[in-house]
Amino acid sequence: MQRLLGNLLIVPTLLVTVLLFGTVIRRLLGVRLGPVRTVAAAVLALLVVGPIMQTLTPDPVPTDPATIALLLGLTVCCASLVAMAVVVIAEAIVPDGSLPGPVELLHGWRSRFARTRRYGEIVRIAVRHGLGRFLRGRRHVGVASSPSRRQLARSVRRALDDGGVTFVKLGQQLSTRRDLLPREFVEELTHLQDDAAPVDWARIEEVLRAELGRPVEEVFASVDRLPLAAASVAQVHAATLTDGTEVVVKVQRPGITRVVERDLDILGRLARTLEVRTEWGRSLGLTTLAAGFAEALREELDFTVERDNLRAVGAALTAAPDRGVRVPAPRSRWCTARVLVMDRLPGTPLGAGDTVLAGMTGQRRREVAAALLGTMLDQVLETGMFHVDVHPGNVLVDADGTLGLLDLGSVGRLDGTTRAALGRLMAALGRSDSAAATDALLELVDRPDEIDERELERTLGGLIVRYAAPGAGTGAAAFGALMRLVTTHRLAIPPQVAAVFRAFATLEGTLVLIDPAFDLVAEARRAGVGRVAEALTPQRLRDSVTDEVVALLPVLRRLPRRVDRIADALEHGRLGVNVRVLADRRDRQLVTGLVHQVLLTVLGTAAGLIAVRLLGIPGGPRVTRSIELYDVLGYGLFIVSFVLVLRVLILIFRRSTD
Template identity: 35%
Template sequence: MVRILFRHGFGYLVNQLGLGHLVPFHWGLLGHPRRARPYTQAEHLLLAFEELGATFIKLGQILSTRSDLLPPDFITELSKLQDAVPPEPIALIEAQIAQELGGPARALFASFDSDPLGSASIGQVHAATLVTGEEVVVKVQRPGVAQLVEADLAVLMDFARLAQARTVWGQIYDLPGMVEEFAWTLRAELDYIREGRNAERIGRNFTQEPSIQVPTIYWKYTTRRVLTMERIGGIKINDIPALEAAGIDRHELAVTGVRIVLKMVLEDGFFHADPHPGNFLVKPGPSIGLLDYGLIGVLDERTRQNLLYLFLAVVDQDIDGVIDRLSALGIVGTASQFERLRRDTEHLISLYWGLPLKEVDVQGMLAEFLATARRHRLTVPSHLALTSKTLSMHEGLARQLDPGFNAADVLGPYARELALRTYLPQYWVRRVLPAMRDLSQLAVTLPRRADRLLGQVERGNVSISVRVQETEHVLDSLNRMVNRLILGILAGAFTIGIALLLQIYRAAGIERVVRWLLGAGFAAVGALGAWLIYAIFRRGHH
């Protein structure tokens, strides 16, 4: 890995990490393919990731979603990464199937095509027919790929820790945390049972939507390393001549695709995050068949609501609303960083000020917000970056279908309709019921917990640690405060006592002189109270 990075022009990085001694001198000069135009640094990174293999191709694809971390030229180059490699020999694939499903492919399936439909770094896909007659595709994981991925992840983690310890940029970003998050994502892609469940969940979310087709999963023929699903036919979404020949309305198809992703992101909070053209097959209607559920984005309800209002703020060109929602979405930074972000956002929105909605490039604005966050070194949550990339890719597909398409035409009305639903009674019932359950549980458990706490206090098992600065000054102030508090309590007690005695003596017909003495005492207590009030106000002014 070090040698590959060095050969592709990243020797400065290798040296910063203190690993230059691992690279012979000639590796920096030889073995590099020549061309008339020099390679850019971004192109070198693309070539290095392709050469490093499966794990780094996946890493590059994830990094291509992080416009908050990388400059635009790197994002553009990494977006070109294609996870396509020569297929494994059919004998190894059949051995993997036999090990996972408990029998040879020729016995388990009525037919099994030995030539794959597609081959990627983690697995490859074969057409097959079940003994019951259903046409399916069988996705088989390459033997040994899980062990290779774990080894690569260990190397990546070592690099991340070195960068964090030895470089300035490594200290700005939580690189080990990013590698851990990437490792979780990649391990999830290696689990085909999880992928099958992802498909079923998206299918349930669209049971009332004829515009999307999700393949059926055949669990009898599915394990962590083999996935068998319904074979979906259709036209590749970016095959414009074939779509025209089939009489499919491209504008309607573009609108359908954008509405599908908006529903997944803003309503379901569970979205397909790998929207390249090969994963969308179109049938007349139009309906879209969705393939490959390995990479999924998940958003909680609060994030979805903040995203919804962020989109509305962008469409309405509300600068303060945009900044407030970006902060609520978890973009972390100092007050000065946010102030600079606000100025840049104001400039960006001013470019669109007064334009018709159809001329507002919503996804372009969101991408620019993330790039601005990168310039100001604001921390952007990875799920937000993935969401932005997914939406941008969907808009890109829509514009391939219809060059005049603008997402704002769909996003604005959709977001406003969705926002109006938050005022409906059923929405509030759904929100309030969990809160009521929490309150009822708290009402039951609070007395018990308070009793346990008081018991620990009585037994001396609770200690309170107080850190005091300028101790003498604080103690002096505390002493005066306590003295006044005691005087106030005594004055109050005397006042109540004298008032009660006056009532008693009046009722008993006691001599006037006694009542006069009690009245004098009452006046004295009143004077003491007045002095306390004066002292407190005088102290407050100082």
């Protein structure tokens, strides 16, 4: 019975001992440790107690209680030091939090298995398209020539196309970043088509029933089961509401959200790894780029965002009805995150509208193209919300020249400062003012610490002379030259500004399809000069001055009193300037941390030196019959020195990983 009772008490005794060791180790190191690392260190300390006790016990074995107590205390301290040293070494090799814990492993094994399988699928796609040699981590010099880059770009485009919706969208997004990719890659990635095989009507009907909360027949009088268009994210069906209104129904593909989230997780992990391990990844800010792409794609998957975009853009177009550009009005009652119901606009897609365009005169086609350009300029320079992908498939044209814009799932948004800078850039280009254009361009980009502004101004002036002349070059060439200029001078373009350049580069192809003689650069210059002239009318100037005075009025009212106080203080010798050193809390924390580390290092070193000196003194008073006082003090100071040094080391390792 006593043996059974003793065996039952072993487990709680071990648990309590492990918890005590873990608490002591965490307190002495002064940092938070993960539960697995804490328990492992405590178990290690418990395992080395016996060997350390045998090593420290003299021969013959002492029998007095005081000596045994001192030896036991010294053993516990040494065991804790061994465990702490192992924790510090582990922190240097594998920082805390860099590996998933057991709970995370238990809950996330399915997602990790799916991600691993997806990794294998992506690698197989890359190898199939001849990209396997770039997965080995070696430098490749065989892509220096334009033909080799074009061949590689073609392989990348095909691999992205096979990768699915997320990678197709990524390729389309990268095709707009002429500042990041060579010309061959940009041209090849623009050929990515966001289309897919249609989903069976039965599965589409299940989504409609789940999202609408009722049978399809109660909402629609009829629905065409053959889709008007099928893309990788959704497909569109023509339908008629019960009141007879003709609408189109955009339905998200079943299961697409799960696929996209898995691929976005892979892209995010890859971006973080490349940013940590490569210089070019850090210079490009891959984590930020991946986060922006993920946010834009998630917006596109939420059809309520597109519903709100349709409302906002439609309200702005209503203010300029003479342009003849419309967007479909959403039927908000039947719009959800996966279903979008909107009015069906009359017209034919511009890509298949040759017959409609052929029935217009040349003057009318020029007016229609100018109306579309004016609408885009209104969106970019005034409302701040613009269509980022005005390609011919997203534009409907009617026989009377009315245009309809489709697919507003992802739009660009510009703040007032960016819109003003874009306006100044267009106005400067219209005046061929390279100095003003340089200033406006520097307001739009993230400028580096060092930049040769005079060289930038000269280069930009050369581009203005080259592309501003009538018939000198197409808009796409002008935008490409501007992107190369930005890249050459190491200017980083924010994503929203890059979206503007992409929108106008895409718009040019649409405008030329409407009117082959349409000159985007010349018309944009003319529109910029016209908008500047409108801003200089007496009424607009009066309104601008009034707004500025109203904004400055509170400052102007306080200014005389402050000037009087400064003059009085200066006259009586009381004028002084107060500068608060280390006013920022982060600066104080940094200095305090450094001071603490220096103090711990000094104290640890001093304690270690004193411990060595004490342990080297022979003789001296005795605490017990076999233990001297200098030995106790020396070992105690040595333990203190060891603990302080370990605290400094683990703080250094933690800060370096942060």
